[in-house]
Amino acid sequence: MPEAKEVFSEIENRIKSKPEKAAGLNATYQFDLTGESWTLKIADGAATVSPGAAQSPNTTLIASTDDWMNIATGKLNPVQAFMQQKLKVKGDMGLAMKLQGLLQ
Amino acid sequence: MTESPLTERQWVRRGELLEAARRVFERDGYHAATVSSIVQMAGLSQGAFYLYFVDKKAVFAALQEEMATLLRRRIYWATRNQSDPASRLTAGLTAYFEFYDEYRNWMRRLTVEGLGIDESFEARQVQLYETLAGGFAPTLGELGVRLPAVAAAALIGMASQVAYWKHYQSQGSPPMTVASLAQACASLFLHGAASIPSPSQEQGEPNA
Numbered sequence: 001m002p003e004a005k006e007v008f009s010e011i012e013n014r015i016k017s018k019p020e021k022a023a024g025l026n027a028t029y030q031f032d033l034t035g036e037s038w039t040l041k042i043a044d045g046a047a048t049v050s051p052g053a054a055q056s057p058n059t060t061l062i063a064s065t066d067d068w069m070n071i072a073t074g075k076l077n078p079v080q081a082f083m084q085q086k087l088k089v090k091g092d093m094g095l096a097m098k099l100q101g102l103l104q
Numbered sequence: 105m106t107e108s109p110l111t112e113r114q115w116v117r118r119g120e121l122l123e124a125a126r127r128v129f130e131r132d133g134y135h136a137a138t139v140s141s142i143v144q145m146a147g148l149s150q151g152a153f154y155l156y157f158v159d160k161k162a163v164f165a166a167l168q169e170e171m172a173t174l175l176r177r178r179i180y181w182a183t184r185n186q187s188d189p190a191s192r193l194t195a196g197l198t199a200y201f202e203f204y205d206e207y208r209n210w211m212r213r214l215t216v217e218g219l220g221i222d223e224s225f226e227a228r229q230v231q232l233y234e235t236l237a238g239g240f241a242p243t244l245g246e247l248g249v250r251l252p253a254v255a256a257a258a259l260i261g262m263a264s265q266v267a268y269w270k271h272y273q274s275q276g277s278p279p280m281t282v283a284s285l286a287q288a289c290a291s292l293f294l295h296g297a298a299s300i301p302s303p304s305q306e307q308g309e310p311n312a
Contacts, residue, residue, distance in 0.1 A: 073177060073181035073182075074176070074180075077170070077174065082116065083119060
């Protein structure tokens, strides 16, 4: 299985190569995984990823690293993960749902 | 039907309906499945269904898209770090067979009924096959295969048929793990049928 860093880099690269995917989206996501946090900032179709927590995230996604990696790599449906409480969301749920499109 | 961005509750409801629909399609098949049986499986009202989908055809199409996304993502992540093309080929086939194992009843319905439903279903399925073949073609090119696009299309067809055989036709044949099936397919494809390990070499392996 890839590492979390690879998954976040991939999201960053996808938005760079297809900025229309994030058009009109301005948001800061924080990912609280097992023993690590990551921040994804999206502004005007550009994305930057950095390790660590965000100062004021719009949305925080909380999951074990394994569950998050399973979601990102297609082994776990995000809605199923949410319903099974493997994925928790704090803050703007609408932004969390938009993230699903960025993973495709 | 909901057109504006979904709320959290709507997102979950839609997910519940999709999951229920998949189970009903798997159990009853596309033609025998009804909106009533889907909402009954989901424990929701008939009205709730029509907030998210126009009809049975629409929910099947949404499922087809969702499952295709999961499969594409699995194969992508299983292969992206494999620098050796032969290992990449086997890793991609392994991801395909793992997915088929997990969603065998859905995949069977697609194989048996999907292409016969109508042109839109066929178009989505063709698009998935083309995407998968497009993903495998560069690897086959690296392995020295001529006409990699043709070969990749043949590979996807072979993998689909072999997976169907494993689950629905292979009664009496020695059980094969997903990994050994992927190895056999890669070997068959690259080196011919005589290269596949004999069943005796598979003995002792648990069935996946």
